Amino acid sequence: MLFDGDCAFCRGLVRFAQQRDQFRRLEFWPLQSPEARALLTRRGESPDDLTALRVVEGSHVDRGSDAVLRLGRRLAPPWAWFSAMLVIVPRTLRDRVYRFVARQRNRWT
Secondary structure: OEEOOOOHHHHHHHHHHHHHOOOOOOOOEEOOOHHHHHHHHHOOOOOOOOOOOEEEEOOEEEEHHHHHHHHHHOOOOOHHHHHHHHOOOOHHHHHHHHHHHHHHOOOOO
């Protein structure tokens, strides 16, 4: 998972996910790190875009609400179940909620 390392809300999400990663298979890198920048560059993504959380799995990169749901499915139940159920919510609605949270995240910390 690649996240904005300067965002306290994002760092809180990382702590939340780490505590619920029952198989310890997730890795977390700030978007500002050399590792994340190199990974994004290799996949044709802009390493300078700090606005969207990204989850990288193999050659696939999810952004925004898709990334949150992919991350959630990797966590221990009930979070994995909840994330799997939210896939039925239309992406346009999920992305609207994601963008709202993204705009407010620095105010909430």
